[in-house]
Amino acid sequence: MSAATRAGPVLAADGTPLKRSLARALRMQKIRALLLVAPLLVFVLITFVTPIGQMLFRSVENDLVADTLPLTVAALADWDASAGELPEEPVFNALARDMIVAVREKNHTKLGTRLNYERTGMSSLFRKSGRQISRWDPEEDAPFRERLIDVHEGWGEIDTWKTIQTHSRRLTPGYFLNAVDMQLTPDGPMAQPESKRILIKLFGRTVWMSLVITVTCIILAYPVAYLLANLPLRKSNLLLIMVLLPFWTSLLVRTSAWKVLLQQQGVINDTLVWLGLVADEARLVMINNQFGTIVAMTHILLPFMILPIYSVMRTIPPAYVRAAKSLGATDWTAFWRVYFPQSVPGIGAGSILVFILAIGYYITPEIVGGTKGVFISNRIAYHISFSLNWGLAAALGTILLVAVLILYWCYDRIVGIDNVKLG
């Protein structure tokens, strides 16, 4: 008996292995717990994870060419673009057949718009040819080679065909290349022309300004958090309400208020002119530029820095600073070597929070940023609602998401995520 218990797995009273009987006992509990969270889980899955996943997928998805021009894509597969010759008649024939179908289903302009991202002129090529091709018959009007070049000289250009061939794959790195100021040309990835390179600069500016905002927030929040944690209860409660007050005001109202304050005919400029510190004709430009964005966003994100720092400071017993002083440390040494290191987790948490919020911020830069103070998110919004280049928007969004994740990972490696305290 004792030998058996020593050798084999531990058994329950009825002889089943203890692990199995424990699992059975816990199963009901697990199922009940799962049922309780199921509604939320389903909700999050349907309304959050799925759309985001789809949106991210759009950054590489490229079905339009292959779906609209299936015969052409197949026919072009054998064509050697580097030979410098136009494709043969079968390719033109396939294109004509595809186009007839596409025009009937009104897909050809969509395709034109899509290919126009890659090569200017494609949009009008498809629109103009579409009108004529719709009247053709695939059998009687063949051959199509000369005919198509007649309709639009674009079909006689090798680059047109190269573009179609290059972008006929169902998954494309093209949007990501676009997002970093490059493009997928028939000859491989190339840098965009100088005039179109704005996205890398915008990414850089977004990161840089987010850093400036984070640092400004740390500098402004630290003393406030210290006061919150160390004032008598009644005063600190009042201060806390003042910190939280902006939360209860609409974001738009707060941002617009900064507009009122900062604009050239605004309160600050008027006061400065009235005091004679600034000449009337040399009013300061404080809005619709980076300065305006930094000021307004620092103000809006400040509570997200104050609260984590405060919650960490509240847990630091005053005995530590007293102990340091009794051991001979001056006020400054006691603060710097004993108090400050213990408040670092709060600064870390606040910085991550503020930086991540800032890097994807949209409304405030949109309102007060002008052209010099906008973020990458404003560009994403532009591609979503105006240029309708969702693929590029998705690629930009994916890069932003990955950048934040990398940053988080770095923070974890350097400081340790266990050190982050949010409350």
Next chain:
Amino acid sequence: MVSSDIDSAFVEFDHVQKSYDGETLVVKNLNLSMAKGEFLTMLGPSGSGKTTCLMMLAGFETATHGDIRLGGVSINNISPHKRGIGMVFQNYALFPHMTVAENLSFPLDVRRMPKAEREEKVMRALDMVQMGEFGGRRPAQLSGGQQQRIALARALVFEAELVLMDEPLGALDKQLREHMQFEIKHIVDGLGITVVYVTHDQTEALTMSDRVAVFNDGVIQQIAAPDELYERPRNSFVAQFIGENNTLTGSVTKIEEGAAEVTLDDGEVIDTVPVNVSAVGDRTRVSIRPERVEFDLSRLPPGAHTVNAEVMEFIYMGDTFRTRLRVAGNDEFIAKTRNAPGQNRLRPGAKLKIGWHPQDCRALDA
């Protein structure tokens, strides 16, 4: 010119008062002087002003009135970090982001001591508390008792002449606490430093101190050596607060030098030592320690008064017996007897006569 009397005092509180709100005094007119090398305990219930006194001495609170002197020099306006007073805090206050060795070298570091000397002193301090191998650990990796030792070592490492301890053993369990009491006592005695120790645990105060100051209501009720305090309490607060105590109330009926006769409220007459009574007719509360109650009347001096008692409860405690009696209408009268051969185990309901030596019964304030 200071008098020679003040010269010899190392720590001195001179008419010190403290108020936090400007309405009530937390410390009322405190006068206290300590010799060098003395171990003084401030004992009292919470809110009695003992911790405030300690904080004023450390410099974290300022006296509202009066003078605090250290080595004859007023330290009222000296900031805490310049006082050179070591301190052990209630929850140790070891810096959690530093190792044990870094904690210990902190006071040496802020004094800009060279590295080699620093390391040597840290090592010596760690050895003193038998924690030599723990220098590289973080405070969170140590047990309560170990943290306590490190806190002590840190307060001693910079060779302060005065060390303050604010309920340093409060967070430890009973057994460890008793062990640490002796350890602390041995270490500070060996170093010859002066200690001010704050506690609300009277056993701790009695076992460790050279002198104990009993605080209540912002006033020192009595300051004396432990045996003096226990055996000759000066008022009924001290008698109640230190050790176990039986009280009976009555009035003085006869008083002469060193002896007073008190008639208890039920009419019985006992012999007492007058402490806070001065005239016939004064109301008094008499105090008798449980272990001084005598069942064997033959051991009392001839002519001593005895009183009637009824046994309410007999409790067997191993080394001692506790007998709860009703004496003069008080059913909480405790008598403690040693578990010796032939010692009577009394049954509840038994009626008997008890007595005590007159010098063990003190007539205190009512």
